[in-house]
Amino acid sequence: xxxxxxxxxxxxxxxxxxxxxxxxxxxxxxxxxxxxxxxxxxxxxxxxxxxxxxxxxxxxxxxxxxxxxxxxxxxxxxxxxxxxxxxxxxxxxxxxxxxxxxxxxxxxxxxxxxxxxxxxxxxxxxxxxxxxxxxxxxxxxxxxxxxxxxxxxxxxxxxxxxxxxxxxxxxxxxxxxxxxxxxxxxxxxxxxxxxxxxxxxxxxxxxxxxxxxxxxxxxxxxxxxxxxxxxxxxxxxxxxxxxxxxxxxxxxxxxxxxxxxxxxxxxxxxxxxxxxxxxxxxxxx
Amino acid sequence: xxxxxxxxxxxxxxxxxxxxxxxxxxxxxxxxxxxxxxxxxxxxxxxxxxxxxxxxxxxxxxxxxxxxxxxxxxxxxxxxxxxxxxxxxxxxxxxxxxxxxxxxxxxxxxxxxxxxxxxxxxxxxxxxxxxxxxxxxxxxxxxxxxxxxxxxxxxxxxxxxxxxxxxxxxxxxxxxxxxxxxxxxxxxxxxxxxxxxxxxxxxxxxxxxxxxxxxxxxxxxxxxxxxxxxxxxxxxxxxxxxx
Numbered sequence: 001x002x003x004x005x006x007x008x009x010x011x012x013x014x015x016x017x018x019x020x021x022x023x024x025x026x027x028x029x030x031x032x033x034x035x036x037x038x039x040x041x042x043x044x045x046x047x048x049x050x051x052x053x054x055x056x057x058x059x060x061x062x063x064x065x066x067x068x069x070x071x072x073x074x075x076x077x078x079x080x081x082x083x084x085x086x087x088x089x090x091x092x093x094x095x096x097x098x099x100x101x102x103x104x105x106x107x108x109x110x111x112x113x114x115x116x117x118x119x120x121x122x123x124x125x126x127x128x129x130x131x132x133x134x135x136x137x138x139x140x141x142x143x144x145x146x147x148x149x150x151x152x153x154x155x156x157x158x159x160x161x162x163x164x165x166x167x168x169x170x171x172x173x174x175x176x177x178x179x180x181x182x183x184x185x186x187x188x189x190x191x192x193x194x195x196x197x198x199x200x201x202x203x204x205x206x207x208x209x210x211x212x213x214x215x216x217x218x219x220x221x222x223x224x225x226x227x228x229x230x231x232x233x234x235x236x237x238x239x240x241x242x243x244x245x246x247x248x249x250x251x252x253x254x255x256x257x258x259x260x261x262x263x264x265x266x267x268x269x270x271x272x273x274x275x276x277x278x279x280x281x282x283x284x285x
Numbered sequence: 286x287x288x289x290x291x292x293x294x295x296x297x298x299x300x301x302x303x304x305x306x307x308x309x310x311x312x313x314x315x316x317x318x319x320x321x322x323x324x325x326x327x328x329x330x331x332x333x334x335x336x337x338x339x340x341x342x343x344x345x346x347x348x349x350x351x352x353x354x355x356x357x358x359x360x361x362x363x364x365x366x367x368x369x370x371x372x373x374x375x376x377x378x379x380x381x382x383x384x385x386x387x388x389x390x391x392x393x394x395x396x397x398x399x400x401x402x403x404x405x406x407x408x409x410x411x412x413x414x415x416x417x418x419x420x421x422x423x424x425x426x427x428x429x430x431x432x433x434x435x436x437x438x439x440x441x442x443x444x445x446x447x448x449x450x451x452x453x454x455x456x457x458x459x460x461x462x463x464x465x466x467x468x469x470x471x472x473x474x475x476x477x478x479x480x481x482x483x484x485x486x487x488x489x490x491x492x493x494x495x496x497x498x499x500x501x502x503x504x505x506x507x508x509x510x511x512x513x514x515x516x517x518x519x520x521x522x523x524x525x526x527x528x
Contacts (some may be wrong), residue, residue: 168507188387192347193401193448194377228425282372284350 007182012215014175015266018172019219022168026254029161033077033154034251037154038276040150044273046061049076049124049144051105060105066131070118070119073127074108083108109137165261172262173269176208180273184209187274198279212266216259224255294361297325299487301345305355307345314353315341317511318495323456323487328479328503331491331513336512339491340384343460346489347381348372360455377401377443380449380477380486386441394429394436394444396419401452416451417425423447423477438465442474450481457481459490475500 051063060078067076079087081101088096114120121137129133141181180187183204189198231246238246293301296312300323307316315338320488323329333339344350346356349365357364360375368374396501402412420429423443423492428436440461459478463471473496479489479501489502491508498505505516 185387186389189389189400190399190404192374192376192381192383192387193404193452194373194375194379195404196373199373199404282349282369284344 004207008179008211011175011179012211013117015172015212015215015262016219018168018175019216020223021219023220023223023254023258024164024226025164026161026257027223027251030159030251030254031093033228034248035152036150036157041113043150045074045111047109047111047121048079048137048138049107049109049122049128049135051107051133051135056133057103059133061108062131063128063133063135066128067107069131070127071123072114072118073109073124074112077108079104079106079108088127094194095181113193121238124219133181165257167262169265170264172212173272176212176266176269177273179208179211179266180204180270182278183270183274184277188281197275197278197282201271201274204269204274206269207261209267213259213263215266216262220255220258223258225257292361293358298494299323299359300489301313301356301358302345303356304354305345305352305357307341307352309341309350314347315398315511316513317366318355318486319345319513321506321513323489325455325485325487326482327519328482328488328490328501329357329506330501330503331489331496331506331508332493333491333508334493337508339345339508340460340512341511342508343381346378347458348376348455361483363427377395377405377452378455379455380452381444381447381473382442382462383459384461384464385446386432386445388441388444390434391432393431394425394433394440395445397444398429398451400446403450405452416447419447419451423450439467442466444526446474446477451504453484454486456487459488461492462490463492463494474501479503495504 049063049067051059053059064076064078067073070076075146081104082097083096084101084104085096088101109124111120121139124137125135140227187200190203195203228243231243232240235246290422300318300321302321302407305316305321306314307319308314319342319371321329321342331339331342341350345352345364346359348359351357356393360373360378363374364372383438389400392400397410398419399412401414402416403409420426423446425440425443425447428440429447431442433441442465445461446459449459457478461472462474462478466474475490475492475497478488478490482503488501490497492498507514507516
């Protein structure tokens with residue numbers, strides 16, 4: 001009896017740890033998704049304008065003025081030699097001296113979000129033309145856009161979390177079969193007194209589902225607390241005051257889903273085990 | 286096999302076996318050509334040595350072991366034609382005391398006894414008094430409130446009997462119910478079970494101890510090497526239980 005209580009306690013923590021792992025992976029997936037989405041957004045909102053004509057440094061100033069009144073442009077700033085040296089160092093991996101950078105006719109622009117069907121680059125070039133400047137817009141490279149690396153990362157994070165949840169559910173389900181084996185005597189008694197297979201297995205499954213739900217809530221709560229601590233420690237500007245605005249409703253899906261997953265998987269595993277024991281008890285040949 | 290025969294039940298026949306052979310899986314036939322009948326209000330006392338087939342005979346009557354051949358009609362239904370649900374429905378009308386009863390060990394005797402009533406959807410306040418009376422009837426007393434794992438062999442047997450009787454079944458099957466009990470306790474158990482004939486139940490008792498047959502009125506049967514044969518009949522006035 002003592003052994004059975006110990007085994008039930010061990011099962012509870014097995015389910016709690018599986019739920020914790022599933023919730024933690026889900027939260028990590030959400031973090032990766034939000035990071036990739038942010039990166040995608042940053043890339044889509046950034047472009048460089050190369051001034052082609054007229055010649056001379058006044059053209060860059062004229063272009064800057066035209067851009068600051070152009071549609072879709074939130075901010076425009078010519079690339080200084082210092083900024084160019086920093087960018088080249090960042091891309092090339094080795095330091096670049098400011099004096100080695102030739103005069104540039106480039107302006108960095110920050111774009112406002114626009115629907116996909118809008119020709120942002122065309123509108124910007126037209127605004128520049130109205131300001132007497134011929135220029136071209138160099139947009140973010142293709143790998144940063146939809147269907148590129150960021151999208152693949154988001155896709156991978158989602159399906160990785162789903163795959164992990166399936167594995168966690170299988171672990172919970174198998175552990176719950178052990179739970180059913182410890183209710184074998186109850187199943188046999190129920191079979192003897194005329195309970196149907198559904199009644200006997202349902203009773204064991206209900207008990208397993210309750211255990212799974214409580215264990216899942218425990219695991220989820222631990223994952224949630226750990227997630228909040230990690231945000232406070234590692235996300236710049238995060239505090240208890242900013243948390244409510246930082247956490248989106250979608251971020252809580254793994255925390256809400258893990259207990260439900262644990263309950264359903266535990267019920268299914270326990271039911272399968274109990275049905276098999278019932279079949280043995282109810283009919284001996 | 287014949288189809289269900291509810292008329293047989295209307296005539297008071299609770300169970301009828303005709304040339305029934307039974308065994309387990311691909312193993313040898315344990316029960317061979319058994320002919321048997323028990324009616325409402327009757328007691329049948331089946332004796333036989335170890336491994337004679339007494340438990341197999343009980344398994345056939347309690348619908349756990351389908352006959353390999355022959356006809357078994359239990360509570361008006363042909364056992365061969367029953368599905369799982371139908372079998373479960375009939376089992377609710379059979380009280381079974383196993384040779385080694387299985388309980389939910391951490392539950393109290395009362396909880397084990399009341400399980401069948403709870404499964405039937407009855408509320409505890411509706412059945413509490415009935416269960417209490419039954420506990421007194423089988424002589425369990427306050428031991429009924431203890432977890433079954435803490436009870437003596439005799440008390441466990443009483444819990445098993447009370448559990449078998451709690452739903453007021455049509456037929457009561459007791460497989461070697463005196464095993465492990467003192468002779469006096471064994472006789473009390475047999476008398477207790479035989480009492481149930483007064484409320485119209487059919488009672489089938491198996492035992493290795495032939496002397497116990499004197500405790501109960503009704504038919505005596507002998508089961509040896511899988512073969513069941515009738516012996517004689519103890520009239521109620523001659524049964525110890527009713528003297």
